[in-house]
Amino acid sequence: GESVGLHLPTLSVQEGDNSIINCAYSNSASDYFIWYKQESGKGPQFIIDIRSNMDKRQGQRVTVLLNKTVKHLSLQIAATQPGDSAVYFCAENIGKAAGNKLTFGGGTRVLVKP
Amino acid sequence: NAGVMQNPRHLVRRRGQEARLRCSPMKGHSHVYWYRQLPEEGLKFMVYLQKENIIDESGMPKERFSAEFPKEGPSILRIQQVVRGDSAAYFCASSPQGAEEKLFFGSGTQLSVL
Numbered sequence: 001g002e003s004v005g006l007h008l009p010t011l012s013v014q015e016g017d018n019s020i021i022n023c024a025y026s027n028s029a030s031d032y033f034i035w036y037k038q039e040s041g042k043g044p045q046f047i048i049d050i051r052s053n054m055d056k057r058q059g060q061r062v063t064v065l066l067n068k069t070v071k072h073l074s075l076q077i078a079a080t081q082p083g084d085s086a087v088y089f090c091a092e093n094i095g096k097a098a099g100n101k102l103t104f105g106g107g108t109r110v111l112v113k114p
Numbered sequence: 115n116a117g118v119m120q121n122p123r124h125l126v127r128r129r130g131q132e133a134r135l136r137c138s139p140m141k142g143h144s145h146v147y148w149y150r151q152l153p154e155e156g157l158k159f160m161v162y163l164q165k166e167n168i169i170d171e172s173g174m175p176k177e178r179f180s181a182e183f184p185k186e187g188p189s190i191l192r193i194q195q196v197v198r199g200d201s202a203a204y205f206c207a208s209s210p211q212g213a214e215e216k217l218f219f220g221s222g223t224q225l226s227v228l
Binding site for chain 1: 118120145147149154155156157158159162170173205209214215216217218219220221222
């Protein structure tokens with residue numbers, strides 16, 4: 001769910017290593033999830049999405065895993081590159097009945113070390 | 115195909131003035147969402163509009179804030195009599211009919227109230 005904080009959790013990763021970013025969501029009725037990447041001064045950029053009837057989805061260098069039992073979502077980035085440095089947000093959607101609005105998590109900052 | 119376009123990118127207002135933020139959705143998208151983001155925080159939902167209709171304004175303050183999405187032209191988020199606490203980044207997102215939950219974001223308007 002939503003979290004408010006003064007400092008974002010930070011993940012430091014060596015260039016070339018894999019990154020795993022975790023997210024706990026709040027609503028068991030959520031049926032659609034998106035990961036966004038936000039670079040400084042820019043808007044959130046769509047990375048990958050997954051529906052609740054799936055537990056894994058792969059894209060280019062990214063994989064999203066969904067565990068509905070514990071309401072947990074993760075984003076795996078393979079062979080992390082300097083351009084992957086950004087803040088990553090998960091977002092959940094509880095469906096059309098709730099207006100399709102996305103509820104964002106608090107974000108994780110990823111810093112890629114050369 | 116141009117993305118979601120927001121203007122201005124930066125807006126400076128003095129306390130008590132009005133702020134108007136504009137958003138042109140992606141071509142073919144008929145759903146517009148406005149979100150607000152404070153530094154080091156996630157995005158908070160404000161309002162969801164379709165052409166000429168407000169679908170959900172549950173995240174928008176009742177006083178001083180209004181939004182519209184006319185039949186012709188961009189969506190407008192209007193803040194009257196701005197106060198320092200209104201300083202934030204305001205992001206617009208759009209989605210297409212039939213995939214309303216898949217939001218694509220603009221680059222945002224950074225509002226600074228002096």
